[in-house]
Amino acid sequence: MPVAQTRCDHPELNWRAPRRPTPSYREGRRRAYENPSLARYVVSRTLTKPHADLWLRSDVEPVSSAKVKEGDVFVRLGEAARAGNESAFLEILKEARWQGRPVLDFIRAIQFAFEAGAHIAARQISAEGARLHPDNAELQKQAYILSPPKIIVRTATAGTSHRANRDWLKAHTDEYRNQWVALRDGELLGTASSMEALVEQVGETKGILLTVV
Amino acid sequence: MLLYLTDKTQFSVGATAYRLPREGADASRITIGLEIEENITEAIIDTGAPYVVCSPSFSKLFTPDPAKLMYAKKLLIRGVWVEGRIYRINISLLPDEGDALMIEAPAFIPNPEQEFTEGFLPRSFIGMFGCLEMIRFALDPLTETFYYG
Numbered sequence A: 001m002p003v004a005q006t007r008c009d010h011p012e013l014n015w016r017a018p019r020r021p022t023p024s025y026r027e028g029r030r031r032a033y034e035n036p037s038l039a040r041y042v043v044s045r046t047l048t049k050p051h052a053d054l055w056l057r058s059d060v061e062p063v064s065s066a067k068v069k070e071g072d073v074f075v076r077l078g079e080a081a082r083a084g085n086e087s088a089f090l091e092i093l094k095e096a097r098w099q100g101r102p103v104l105d106f107i108r109a110i111q112f113a114f115e116a117g118a119h120i121a122a123r124q125i126s127a128e129g130a131r132l133h134p135d136n137a138e139l140q141k142q143a144y145i146l147s148p149p150k151i152i153v154r155t156a157t158a159g160t161s162h163r164a165n166r167d168w169l170k171a172h173t174d175e176y177r178n179q180w181v182a183l184r185d186g187e188l189l190g191t192a193s194s195m196e197a198l199v200e201q202v203g204e205t206k207g208i209l210l211t212v213v
Numbered sequence B: 001m002l003l004y005l006t007d008k009t010q011f012s013v014g015a016t017a018y019r020l021p022r023e024g025a026d027a028s029r030i031t032i033g034l035e036i037e038e039n040i041t042e043a044i045i046d047t048g049a050p051y052v053v054c055s056p057s058f059s060k061l062f063t064p065d066p067a068k069l070m071y072a073k074k075l076l077i078r079g080v081w082v083e084g085r086i087y088r089i090n091i092s093l094l095p096d097e098g099d100a101l102m103i104e105a106p107a108f109i110p111n112p113e114q115e116f117t118e119g120f121l122p123r124s125f126i127g128m129f130g131c132l133e134m135i136r137f138a139l140d141p142l143t144e145t146f147y148y149g
Helices: A023-034 A065-082 A086-093 A103-116 A119-132 A137-146 A162-171 A195-202
Strands: A042-044 A054-056 A150-156 A180-184 A187-192 A209-212 B014-019 B031-036 B039-050 B069-077 B080-093 B097-110 B124-129 B137-140 B145-148
Touching: A065 A086, A065 A103, A086 A103, A086 A119, A103 A119, A103 A137, A103 B069, A119 A137, A137 B069, A137 B080, A162 A180, A162 A209, A162 B014, A162 B031, A180 A195, A187 A195, A195 A209, B069 B097
Parallel strands: A209 B039, B039 B124
Antiparallel strands: A042 A054, A150 B097, A180 A187, A180 A209, B014 B031, B014 B097, B014 B145, B031 B039, B031 B080, B069 B080, B080 B097, B137 B145
């Protein structure tokens, strides 16, 4: 996509696009896509400029207002994410249309969802991205990692009992408060002031509970 | 004894003892023993937490599969921004009675290089979203038992 000029000669849109959208810039953008004759000057650059996603230029091809609005959704998603505003992010997300969007849009949207704390939305976006781009390895991987937990095996065990460890911990809370301990079947194997020191002391940790009292 | 529904189908396949730490930031939080990537530790059941969140000290014990890594991110945990990565890992609920359950789930693993104050997040968390959401679970405070299935 060609680099947009930062200054437009149109008499109504003659201002410099800031690095971050300002209130006057947003107002100009709103006026631009409300008035079809001005919309041709507005270009969405959501893919490469998260902060200045709408630039003004005088020689751009006419852009549909729908495309402008779609670019605007990503701008607002990014703003909500940077503000850590999950509810605002989810409200804006309802306006997003995913069909036809490139892989990078999904990846960015997932990142925004994490920044906003919208973990469920991150999973939904990744799943939608994987569905629409079945050949993209990165989206498939992200969808897999974020997919719901899966029970992969159920095994009958006759091994370590946590009850014995739990009973030991309850009985020795005062004695070992804030100490790291290593236990096996209710038997103390070692104590230390940190996890690292405890592991060094105990050595092989397989089958051993390591915890702080 | 495990739990059953009124039609005699199993509600839980396993049961394990839990405890409530008496002091510190984890005081009165339901804490169970479990296995994370073949290392046994205690974790707090926190239905408000996303994913499994490994404690910084415990996460140094294992090396998750890099093929199951998602990019780094930050989580706000107890007022501290913790840098880390999301991996798909295996955790096992270990029973005192019944069967163990191995669950493949997304987990937030803190960056081992990040420094924390002493005593920050000594225990791991298992959250509803991303971990417990696919299993039934129940608590019996009279016997301090956590049922799962």
